[in-house]
Amino acid sequence: MNKQIKILLAVFLVCLFGILANLSWIQIFGAESLQGNAYNKRRMVEEYAVRRGDILSSDGQVLARSIETDTQYRYQREYPLGALFADITGYDSWRYGRSGLEASYNDELLGKGPQLTVRTLGNMLLGSSKRGNTLVLTVDSRLQRAAAEALDGNKGAVVALDPKTGAVLAMVTSPTYDPNVAVPLPGRDTQTAWDALNADPDRPLFDRPTNGLYPPGSSFKVVVAAAALDLGVSTPRSEFQCDGALPVEGYTIYDYGRRSHGELTFSKALVVSCNITFAQVGLRLGPRSFVQYAERFGFDKPVPFDLPTAASTVQDPDTMDDVALASASFGQGRDLATPLQMALVAAAVANGGSIMKPYLVNELQDYNGKIIEQTSPERLAKVMDEGTAETLAGMMVDAVDDGTGQAAQISGIAVAGKTGTAEVEGAEPHSWFICFAPERDPDIALAVVVENGGEGGRTAAPIARDILETALGIE
């Protein structure tokens, strides 16, 4: 009988050591994937036990802060300014996840980033409740509010940049939403409101400035003009003939409203936004130079930014025939651009031909206000010569002074701008205006788009003027 008993002992021990082996496997090698599992509440509870850092505007307004609750998710978000900064801060919600800066700067806000200071380390060791870092943005709440008010509920977007640094001064989408709706607090069930936001056909949760892709219309002429001037394909004084229609490969291209501009210079063509002239310039440039310059401005890849961006696109030069090239040259081809991209186009002209990398977060501070990290401006691309930029700026000032952009005039200040009226099938055209001011030593570059807003000079340009006035301190 003892023999069998010894066999049993062996079997029992094998079973128990099997558990030990399995346990080691789970707790050593499986730990990481288990901790990262989406159904593991632990990580969430731990993250919400951290007092997340605030998000502040450049003028010190609190855009997002953490409040203590007695739920299992201890600290939850509050957005004191409601919908005004929704497209920038996004939301942080245990139920619906994260978006905006709350998502892209999650580690920093939780204090998990590589910027672990001696003090936070000390706090961790002492076991006091962890606190995250504060984000100080480049956006000024007054300009943001002015931009939102100027847009006045129209569907569309505004992006304002400091052309010299790339700092975003305002970024508005409309319609938008109140991010507080994403945070269900005890006694505040927001599910219905949240469902309504998601079901809304106007897509209030969609960030138009960074992800809305629109045909740029005539505002794209700035890109074509930059290429033509920079390559010497034409000068401001080059003569063109506009008969209101241009036959290209058996297809006729018409000017907006089938208007005929007669004999005119290249400079004048930008001022009156003559499609026929730009079609001819585009054809002289050829598809390769056309795409090369568009890509220098940032087309065909997502703009590197603090938030996810959609790539603005131009057509592949190999598939571009003359008809496509001619219509793309006045922004009615297959090219699509985000408002952020078009703001960068304006900023490039404003900044002597260099595009600065756009950014939203200026400073990272620990909870005592000590600066951990400060963003230093970074050049993204050199698009054109300084001389080209200066010439083009002058042409854009003329467009505001004497041309399609007159609604953006501000007395005493030289505003450089270009309108865009992007025709869309079966609806009113999208209304564009890109601009910067003042012409010498500019403080702000701006892109405004109003979906189905009609002519750029009529809808978008006055909105731009209101924003410029606030930015430049003019009442």
Place this chain on the structure above:
Amino acid sequence: MMVGFVSVQLARTGTVDYLSLAYPAAAAIVFLALHVVMRIFVPRADGLLLPLAAGLTFMGLVMIERLEASLALEQLLWITVAAAAFVLVIAFLRRYEVLAQYKYTLGVLALLLLASTMVLGQEVNGARLWLKLGTMSFQPAELAKVLLVIFLAAFFAEKHEVLSISTHRFLGIPVPELKYFVPLLAMWGVSVLMMIFQKDLGSSLLFFGIFICMVFAATARKTYVLVGMALFVLGAFLCYLSFAHVRMRVESWLTPFNPATVEGSSYQISQSLFALGSGGISGSGLGLGYPKFIPSVTTDFIFSAVGEELGLLGAAALVFMFALLVARGIKVALLHRDDFGKLLAVGLVSIIALQSFIIMGGVTRLIPLTGITLPFVSYGGSSLLANFILLGLLVVLSHRGATTNVQSIRQGARP
């Protein structure tokens, strides 16, 4: 244990309340008293059995206090009651042979206890294991398993020679006469009935496992083991086909993170795995993890809580304690001289080994999860009571084994 209590309190409030240290102190006094009683009644008993059980019990008490402070007092009371039962066993059952005379009575009692829940039982968490006596609930299966082991030990001690004789050959393998398969079939029937009527997969697996172990020890017949296992597989397969809750268990074993079930039927096992994963090697520290996300964490899933807060090191310590307890128990069986004692020891050890394996393997997803308590550690009166009676019997057997061996040496025989 004191350290455990203090660290739980520090984690909870940052201060130490000296009054609550009464729990560990009381538990320590109980075990000290048991030690003294053992020295008096069974001085030659194995000296490691009680400390190992104490270690497991203390670990359980600390975890229960941490998980559900209000249950700690209850658990402490049950430890005291169970300790009293232990004392009664070693005081009055030192002549354990008397149990063999009542084998059929005990066997019938075991069956009645099991049957009682099928008829009168209360359904808790989908399994019908509980018997309500006034305000107290009681899990008869816990006590029944000890009674059944006594019955089987006595039965096999008497019959093992007959059962070992092979008169037939089947496919060249010596096979005992068909009628000797009757006990096997009967036991299988009981297990399957339990599976069907009580939906208690864990106990069913445990009972049948104990039986197979004892048959093997008694007869050395692989035929019984093979036929038994084949029957169990068949039974399990039939249950898998016919019962949705069995299928659910197997599915959550195979795919615990299936999005369709992770918030439902595989919630327990996935939460248990998350707990173990977040514990890592050294654990989160007592009171600093989130083991309460796991349902029934004080009973079936207490091992996962240990794994989360004390890490691989703490959980491995528990496994080692069980391994040592099993090894010492087997030693008792090996040194014992009469068949009844040997088989009784084997059966009792099988309970501990299989039960701890089934639940620890279940919560770590080594085998499909079946609800059952972790001996000595889990919260629960019936479980503690049964396990301390079991421990008492093992202690008596070890004392008697050592005593008879000493007498044999005195009489000039080789041990």
